[in-house]
Amino acid sequence: MEPVIGIIGGSGLYDIAGLEDAHWQQIQTPWGDPSDQILTGTLNGLRLAFLPRHGRGHVYTPSTVPYRANIDALKRLGVTDIISLSATGSFREDMAPGDFVVIDQYIDRTRLREKTFFGPGCVAHVSLAHPTCPRLSEIVAQAAETAGARVHRGGTYLAMEGPQFSTLAESKMYREVWGADVIGMTNMPEAALAREAEICYASVAMVTDYDSWHPDHGEVSISQIIETMGGNGEKARGTIQALPSLIPSTREVCPHGCDRALEYAITTTPDRRDPALVAKLDAVAGRVLGETK
Template identity: 55%
Template sequence: MAKATLGIIGGSGLYDLPGLQDVRELDVATPWGEPSAPLKEGRIGATRIVFLPRHGIGHRFSPSDIDYRANIDALKRAGVTDLVSLSACGSYREDLPPGMFVLVDQFIDRTFRRESSFFGAGCVAHVAFSDPVAPNLVARLAKAAAEENLAHIVGGTYVCMEGPQFSTRAESSAYKAMGASVVGMTNMPEAKLAREAEISYATVAMVTDYDAWRPQEAGVEVSSILEVMRANVAAAGRLVARLAAEFPEEREACPVGSDRALDYAILTPPDFRDPALMAKLEAIASRVL
């Protein structure tokens, strides 16, 4: 079994990782572009951790401008086996108030401006994605949240909208009626790319506000969510510290196959594969190529 390395992607408000020790910066080059920021490698206890602020230092990248392929490729090159996305989100449910952590198990992808696959013309691949998060990783997060007395639920559907504008009331009401739990702007195509890279992935959707479906309230504004965001960031630091304290040394086999997603995914025979694309896939798919 491979050694386990825990990756953490920090969303809005989370540009550093409290408690990370023996930190060094990693400038990782990728064939897809530059990641949002240099990776920060360190440890919490005995667990090796690699941290990446999704929006860059100083929140320079909007959700549509993030180079998701570069981010995931860089994390893969750094040895990340398990990846936790910490993401601010809006709630579609009264029982998911600001401050609640939702360990989502499904996604609805409504993005349209983003590259969503490492594969394409010259090497076609189709990975299984019916179960988009890694159950073992979610279970560890749930245990850590319970031990830290953090308000959380296990399960829920995350709608990923393009942004950067917040939802209209019609959009918010429509997704609420569909049964979605939360809405954000960043977990797609991030989760899809992590699956292609055979990285086990889980999301901690940190509720900052109710979305625009409540007619008695004003619409969502950044000024109204900053205080909640700060509290969520502090709680997220505790969650990661507890998760790291009990994280296994060896990578666990994933029940939904996220660690072997490419076993039967590539359809293009070797003689028909584009050499230039093959070179770009070196880190992502070297296990099967």
């Protein structure tokens, strides 16, 4: 199988130098429209599909991003691996603005979002004990280092609802009591939905600030974030440029089982499944639902 890498990130990342046969595609999904059209092309032999998470021009809030449609659309394009790039605040002195943190754990504090493709009529339970793919995460870490980023391998991402930033009390609790490393608003339910869709997922948290806990930095400032994002964006584009030399031309079975996450996850018996919901799951879960009809 040929690897197809999906990139979900900010609007400024889709200017990928050297992307051949580049064109924007509108993908229809049973979960509605994705955030935007998807830019597809080939970079030094590696097929890429880039999706602006908030839409070009940043039109979606973190709570209104159509996460299910985004993941479904990438699955329909044949994406085998998703790399998430997102801005975050830091709870750690050593994870400084400008650093990249390759995430391996999440604490999900979101509450207003649709978090699963499944539901009444087709129930499924996937494991999120290890929500990101170690194989893909290591590739991304190496690519980021090649791009000149200071990279931290491993970190816990606190996903908050937003769109407001944390209170000082919340920031201290997340850091001192819960032990989170970074905070952001977009990786959940994105990571969970990628797991349900059997797509390997890796996340790079690009640190822009110290949230509000740091006594020497005060509250989060949009101007500070935008300034730091400029440098982070350059390193993020360099990370993407480094991927073709690190990703094998043949996509083997994931050694961590990400691409088989639904193997035993669906608990509704075939005779009790809702045909309408099963039809909506054709891309996400067609591999296993097709086997059990």
